[in-house]
Amino acid sequence: xxxASKGMAWTDxxxxxxxxxxxxxxxxxxxxxxxxxxxxxxxTDFQQRTSIARNILTDRLRKLIAYGLLIQVDAPSxxxxxxxxxxxxxxxxxxxxxxxxxxxxxxxxxxxxxSTLLDREGRPLPRVLPVDIDGAAVSVDSTRVQKVSR
Amino acid sequence: xxxASKGMAWTDxxxxxxxxxxxxxxxxxxxxxxxxxxxxxxxTDFQQRTSIARNILTDRLRKLIAYGLLIQVDAPSxxxxxxxxxxxxxxxxxxxxxxxxxxxxxxxxxxxxxSTLLDREGRPLPRVLPVDIDGAAVSVDSTRVQKVSR
Numbered sequence: 001x002x003x004a005s006k007g008m009a010w011t012d013x014x015x016x017x018x019x020x021x022x023x024x025x026x027x028x029x030x031x032x033x034x035x036x037x038x039x040x041x042x043x044t045d046f047q048q049r050t051s052i053a054r055n056i057l058t059d060r061l062r063k064l065i066a067y068g069l070l071i072q073v074d075a076p077s078x079x080x081x082x083x084x085x086x087x088x089x090x091x092x093x094x095x096x097x098x099x100x101x102x103x104x105x106x107x108x109x110x111x112x113x114x115s116t117l118l119d120r121e122g123r124p125l126p127r128v129l130p131v132d133i134d135g136a137a138v139s140v141d142s143t144r145v146q147k148v149s150r
Numbered sequence: 151x152x153x154a155s156k157g158m159a160w161t162d163x164x165x166x167x168x169x170x171x172x173x174x175x176x177x178x179x180x181x182x183x184x185x186x187x188x189x190x191x192x193x194t195d196f197q198q199r200t201s202i203a204r205n206i207l208t209d210r211l212r213k214l215i216a217y218g219l220l221i222q223v224d225a226p227s228x229x230x231x232x233x234x235x236x237x238x239x240x241x242x243x244x245x246x247x248x249x250x251x252x253x254x255x256x257x258x259x260x261x262x263x264x265s266t267l268l269d270r271e272g273r274p275l276p277r278v279l280p281v282d283i284d285g286a287a288v289s290v291d292s293t294r295v296q297k298v299s300r
Contacts, residue, residue: 011177011181011200011201012181012199012200012201014263014264014265015184015250015253015264015265016249016250016251016252016253016254016257016258016264016265017180017181017184017246017249017250017253018181018184018200018253019253019257019258020249020250020252020253020256020257021177021180021181021249022177023257024249025175025176025177025180025249026175026176026177027161027171027172027175027176030167030171030175031161031162031167031168031171034165034167034168037290038294038295049162050161050162050168051161051162068256085290088256090289090290091252091255091256092252093280093289093290094248094251094252094278094279094280095245095248095249095252096167097248097280098244098245098247098248098278099166099167099170099171099174099175099245100165100166100167100170101166101244102166102170102241102242102244102245103165103166103167103168103169103170104166105241106170106218106238106241107166107169107170107173108166108169113164113298114164114165114166114298115164115165115166115295115296115297115298116295116296117293117294117295117296118293118294118295118296119282119283119288119292119293120292120293121282122296123282123283125280125281125282125283125288125293126281126282126283128244128248128278128279128280128281129244129278130243130244130247130275130278131275131276131278132269132271132273132275132276133269133273133275133276138269138275139240139243140187140235140240140243142269142270143267143268143269143270143275144188144267144268145188145265145266145267145268146265146266146267146268146272147265148263148264148265
């Protein structure tokens with residue numbers, strides 16, 4: 001666990017979904033992480049890509065650093081700070097991909113253009129599907145949440 | 151595309167991640183969807199599970215209905231309304247699972263108890279990993295976003 005998150009007042013402490021939502025369940029934080037994955041490094045990069053207000057961007061960058069998802073590094077010129085994803089931040093890749101694929105399926109018309117995530121050979125990624133340990137697809141209906149016993 | 155989302159002012163109209171974040175990139179909306187997947191149906195169910203304030207819960211339920219992710223149905227008794235996930239809402243399963251798995255990896259200590267998602271046989275789900283069409287794992291480094299040409 002990241003050191004910075006130890007002092008957090010979690011909304012629902014026993015639930016990993018809720019803890020993740022406490023840290024990144026915010027439209028702007030998700031877009032900043034998306035942009036960092038796509039090569040944004042400077043304050044100006046993030047601001048231009050999302051048209052986010054400066055004060056909100058400052059707040060979200062500060063939080064993402066406090067949560068251990070971004071780190072600040074000196075630019076090669078030494079004159080300004082750049083932002084880079086930590087390993088925990090980079091590990092949000094599956095979350096961003098599943099949001100992207102859901103958005104493609106449910107928020108675009110058939111002929112409406114959208115950006116696309118491609119592999120090294122330029123091929124779109126297939127749909128990410130949760131499976132059981134035998135490799136069979138699972139859904140809401142075939143899974144259940146086992147709560148922590150008190 | 152859902153009818154209700156056609157009139158939305160998208161933050162970043164060409165990006166499926168951003169459209170998804172506009173619709174569900176909110177801590178409370180994510181927790182309501184989580185709870186609906188786990189059997190919550192009534193206003194009281196949602197309120198008790200998340201300790202969410204009534205006015206915020208009312209607002210988020212209204213939005214999730216407007217976005218086509220929840221529908222209201224009459225309770226068998228006919229005296230009150232219940233909330234059910236639509237197909238689009240249920241299709242957020244992969245998003246909730248990847249958030250859960252990220253939360254498990256990065257927000258819990260080794261011996262800290264947390265709820266667990268199990269399949270029909272009571273087995274935890276393996277990690278959801280984005281892959282290319284050959285089945286090889288991909289990451290931030292081996293993928294790129296192709297933007298819409300203007």
